[in-house]
Amino acid sequence: MAGFGHVGRAFLSLLLEKADTLRSRYGLDFRIRAIVKSDGGLLSRSGVSPDRFRALATAPLSNQSGWRPGLTVKDALEGKRKGVFVECTPSNIRTGEPGLGHIRAALRTGWQVVTANKGPFVVDFKGLRRLARVHRLDLRFSAAAAAALPTLDVGIHSLAGSDVHSIEGILNGTSNYILTRMGEGTPYKDALKEAQSKGIAEHDPSLDVKGWDTAVKLLLIAGSVLELELTLADIRVKGITGIRPEIIRKARQEGKSLKLIGRIDRQGDRWRAEVSPAALDSTHPLFGVSGTNKGITFETDTMGSVTVTGGKSDPRGAAAALLKDIIHVFRG
């Protein structure tokens, strides 16, 4: 494991909580080789039971006996026995680092990779996928593409054999919460403050409200489901910062609901991707997705329209998505 913030801790707690289920239902019994942070980590080449880390779910990693200052991910990946590398360092959508370097190193040394980190895919989606293919390794990132909302599973697994013509999603909980509150009459600034005080929006909410988080998720989903190699520059992005209350009021009066939508569809022989606010009417399958909820609709040639909504977005939801991906790595 690399990264031991909210998601990393939630993942460790989940491994502990689910040990019996993993054993009985999936025949899986995990050992942890290492947990690495930016300034060091814990390492046991032969692996220890997650149970040994029970205290860790709440205490700082560096208080643990065995703490090795300066331990790096590369150190931890060395050795004959390989397993799954779980990447949950913070996303940096400009450089992709440190996750990008970690994932490349893991794939090059024969580790399967499961990650909650979006950054590496924004910077080098194509290269990472190629690297995984060349080494015949899994590279799974459900947790990065909307946490527990199964955007990739549904798009790839449930729709196997169909052709997806378009994808539309409400992919950012913060923006959707703000728009929902604005629909109830709260001004933008107050709705944002409220979201911040509830821990929904970050102190700097710009990635969310300016539409970039939605664009990044759209890039991951389009890349995986449609096999498109987009960059952020290919996506026209408009967020919710400039939305006037009148627009929302008007949508409401017409029985519609304003949502920040990430959308990709085919225009003639090319795909067009964009993020922008849109007024959905009441028959739209995402119309009822409100508050911090998310949802995604796939239009297909043979299965009609398939929509999935819900799924926790908190660290526990992201950790559950990591665990699901790991189960799929082993259970194929």
Place this chain on the structure above:
Amino acid sequence: MAGFGHVGRAFLSLLLEKADTLRSRYGLDFRIRAIVKSDGGLLSRSGVSPDRFRALATAPLSNQSGWRPGLTVKDALEGKRKGVFVECTPSNIRTGEPGLGHIRAALRTGWQVVTANKGPFVVDFKGLRRLARVHRLDLRFSAAAAAALPTLDVGIHSLAGSDVHSIEGILNGTSNYILTRMGEGTPYKDALKEAQSKGIAEHDPSLDVKGWDTAVKLLLIAGSVLELELTLADIRVKGITGIRPEIIRKARQEGKSLKLIGRIDRQGDRWRAEVSPAALDSTHPLFGVSGTNKGITFETDTMGSVTVTGGKSDPRGAAAALLKDIIHVFRG
């Protein structure tokens, strides 16, 4: 293939339509060994390209050169080379036949099984699953459990590692269509006639409107996702035949929507399954599922609530679900 009605024909058409996609995207190139109906069939031990059957999508099977009167499924399953047996004879929820015998014979002779037939599972869910396990063969039935709506995929694959506490579904398009029209002021009898004239309801709609179709799908889903071995006798079933317009009007006035819901949840240490009309309020994730649409909500411990809606229910949608299951048989 056994059965060559609407679904069987749609499946053959789909194999033809998707030949290129199956080859390029999944590396799959199918041959058809046999198509068997109740009175005979076509058989080529070495298999022929689906393309050879292009005329069949519309013409009667028995007009085809090579038609063998009296050919049975058992005849067709014989031989060294095994593949996937696709069962799409009509569902009989009392006897399970002829599908039940077909599926048992297929599993016993080493064939993977994919089916759109509900009947065999109502009669012997436990036995069929055990038989598949013993022979280490796949037995997949997405098409029987709500056609292109991915109820089983989401419940098993997307929620892997989580515990499902309850399942609620709108699983019957005919009933939902009738309730939707009643909500718009149409009396039950007229709504039913309308559904029949549009080909949505069958001439004898009793399995649908009395709730049994919903109960059967709930049995398949609960069996697969929760590993419960239910019989229809374990499910309290109430349909929509007795619903008075006042009930629907009242729900509407309260901002609610009346749906026929199949539900299973835990009451203390046991599960309780029932099918009955319920007034959903506007925040319920299935509130907006109207007309012939279907939907299902899973409540989980780690991923929150996950809902999937839509998915075609026509023969093409069922055929697409069969094809998806076949892809999963081969692609793991």
